[in-house]
Amino acid sequence: MATTNVLYAGFGGQGILFSGKFLAYQGLLAGKHVSWLPSYGPEMRGGTANCSVIISDEEVGSPIVSKPDVLIVMNLPSLDKYENDVVPGGKIFIDSTLIDKKVERTDVDVFYVPATGMAAERKIPTLANMIITGKMLKEIGASLDNIDAVLGKIVSARHQDLLEVNKDAIKLGYNLEE
Amino acid sequence: MGDKVLMKGNEAIAEAAIKAGCRHYFGYPITPQTEVAAYMSKRMPKIGGTFLQAESEIAAINMVIGVASAGYRVMTSSSSPGISLKQEGISYLAGCDLPALVVNVERGGPGLGGIQPSQSDYWQATKAGGHGDYHNLVLAPASVQEMASLTIKGFELADKYGMVAMILADGTMGQMMEPVEIDDIEIKTVEKPWALTGTGMKREHNIVNSLYLKPELLEQKNFERYEKYAKIERDEAMFEEYLMDDAEICLVAFGITSRVAKNAINEARAKGVKVGMIRPITLWPFPKKAFEARADQCKAFVSVEMSMGQMIEDVKLAIECKKPVYLCNRVGGMIPTPEDILSKIDEVGGAK
Numbered sequence: 001m002a003t004t005n006v007l008y009a010g011f012g013g014q015g016i017l018f019s020g021k022f023l024a025y026q027g028l029l030a031g032k033h034v035s036w037l038p039s040y041g042p043e044m045r046g047g048t049a050n051c052s053v054i055i056s057d058e059e060v061g062s063p064i065v066s067k068p069d070v071l072i073v074m075n076l077p078s079l080d081k082y083e084n085d086v087v088p089g090g091k092i093f094i095d096s097t098l099i100d101k102k103v104e105r106t107d108v109d110v111f112y113v114p115a116t117g118m119a120a121e122r123k124i125p126t127l128a129n130m131i132i133t134g135k136m137l138k139e140i141g142a143s144l145d146n147i148d149a150v151l152g153k154i155v156s157a158r159h160q161d162l163l164e165v166n167k168d169a170i171k172l173g174y175n176l177e178e
Numbered sequence: 179m180g181d182k183v184l185m186k187g188n189e190a191i192a193e194a195a196i197k198a199g200c201r202h203y204f205g206y207p208i209t210p211q212t213e214v215a216a217y218m219s220k221r222m223p224k225i226g227g228t229f230l231q232a233e234s235e236i237a238a239i240n241m242v243i244g245v246a247s248a249g250y251r252v253m254t255s256s257s258s259p260g261i262s263l264k265q266e267g268i269s270y271l272a273g274c275d276l277p278a279l280v281v282n283v284e285r286g287g288p289g290l291g292g293i294q295p296s297q298s299d300y301w302q303a304t305k306a307g308g309h310g311d312y313h314n315l316v317l318a319p320a321s322v323q324e325m326a327s328l329t330i331k332g333f334e335l336a337d338k339y340g341m342v343a344m345i346l347a348d349g350t351m352g353q354m355m356e357p358v359e360i361d362d363i364e365i366k367t368v369e370k371p372w373a374l375t376g377t378g379m380k381r382e383h384n385i386v387n388s389l390y391l392k393p394e395l396l397e398q399k400n401f402e403r404y405e406k407y408a409k410i411e412r413d414e415a416m417f418e419e420y421l422m423d424d425a426e427i428c429l430v431a432f433g434i435t436s437r438v439a440k441n442a443i444n445e446a447r448a449k450g451v452k453v454g455m456i457r458p459i460t461l462w463p464f465p466k467k468a469f470e471a472r473a474d475q476c477k478a479f480v481s482v483e484m485s486m487g488q489m490i491e492d493v494k495l496a497i498e499c500k501k502p503v504y505l506c507n508r509v510g511g512m513i514p515t516p517e518d519i520l521s522k523i524d525e526v527g528g529a530k
Contacts, residue, residue, distance in 0.1 A: 021184070021355070024184055024355060025184055028182065028357050033357075034184070034356065034357065035354060035356050036184065036354060036355040036356070037350065037353065037354040037355075038353055038354075040209065040210055040293070040349070060356070060437075061437050061438070061440040061441040062434075062437045062438040062440070062441045062516065063350070063354050063356075063434075063437065064350075064438070064513060064515075066515055153183075153184075
């Protein structure tokens with residue numbers, strides 16, 4: 001695919017913007033054109049947060065993703081809001097610990113990932129976002145080759161200790177069996 | 179070439195300003211511009227610069243006047259309501275012929291409005307928002323890379339002409355991240371023999387002033403300033419054309435709406451509709467020549483704006499009303515979708 005339009009959505013505090021940034025940097029380091037656009041304002045502090053990421057072989061036009069090829073949702077309001085925007089043939093990734101609703105559409109691929117539960121079990125409760133991101137990378141056919149470099153760019157120098165746990169969380173999702 | 183990094187538009191402005199030699203920043207937080215100030219507060223102390231959060235926007239712009247008088251590169255930034263507060267100071271900068279960079283990351287208005295993106299300060303920016311006869315140089319970035327490069331260009335033009343350069347962006351441009359490369363941009367500086375640097379008992383006093391009680395002299399000052407503006411209109415207009423060679427319909431858009439318009443143009447072209455775009459990069463001077471050249475070729479123009487229709491007036495003037503000019507707009511923090519623009523293209527006769 002020449003252009004992949006990704007929409008991440010959930011609550012503020014779930015790391016929605018961070019995982020979007022991870023994805024954008026992965027595209028950048030792979031030599032692609034990328035853009036990242038967050039929702040901003042009060043919703044960053046606890047309301048519904050979302051973030052548009054575009055990864056393309058061509059220059060990115062509008063940075064706003066209104067018809068996602070890939071939708072990652074980490075709360076029910078976001079699923080209700082964006083489910084019908086996904087293009088036919090697109091992929092929806094659902095944190096099934098937090099959302100027990102099933103997608104009714106049959107023209108999209110849906111992946112139910114109990115990311116928040118898995119994260120809690122492994123005592124990494126803040127990394128559900130990276131687990132579901134790992135699963136998404138697997139399903140869109142991305143490789144994990146450059147994740148050390150990518151995490152090196154987005155994990156701040158003070159928190160280098162978090163690099164390994166982020167990596168583990170991504171791999172956990174990537175290697176998850178259906 | 180250096181490594182490209184992902185930066186928010188607001189951060190790119192701040193880093194580019196530092197690259198341009200700006201060591202004095204005065205501001206006051208307001209969404210969606212706050213990252214400019216936050217970035218400056220981190221970086222300025224480390225490089226021997228001044229970051230000062232003023233008690234108000236009015237105080238900040240007056241501090242800008244002080245540093246500009248001393249001949250240093252200086253900036254302030256805000257979002258729409260804060261920029262309204264700065265207008266008195268901007269008029270004084272114009273009256274003193276002082277260079278400075280003012281950044282407006284626009285949000286919806288009027289009044290406190292909202293915090294989502296807008297372009298509804300176009301008139302305020304391009305027609306001069308304060309009192310008196312004057313213009314600001316107005317630059318409208320459409321990518322994070324341009325947020326950086328036009329910030330540097332803004333400092334250079336401000337110094338070259340002794341006037342305010344304004345970056346007119348919006349919440350989307352400020353908040354989005356894209357790859358950006360700042361280190362490779364060349365920096366030009368300008369001598370400022372007029373600056374208030376102390377005579378050292380070696381020269382006459384320099385005077386920076388906007389008060390002229392003799393009307394003959396004030397008239398002369400205004401005439402001189404407008405000769406300068408005429409030269410800028412001749413020499414400094416910037417624009418980009420997109421698929422205009424055979425275009426029958428010409429979209430006109432700047433900033434974020436030009437990005438959305440590109441998507442719409444690509445979709446329309448795929449259906450065989452001959453549509454292109456002129457993207458003004460300088461809003462003042464407005465790139466009139468680009469329009470003169472296309473006025474006969476195109477059958478209609480569509481001004482795509484996040485305002486109730488402000489730039490559309492400049493488009494009509496630039497083509498001397500030779501062709502119909504339509505408006506495609508959303509306001510209040512809403513952004514037009516490619517579909518909104520496509521249906522307008524159909525409506526004005528672009529359907530094949």
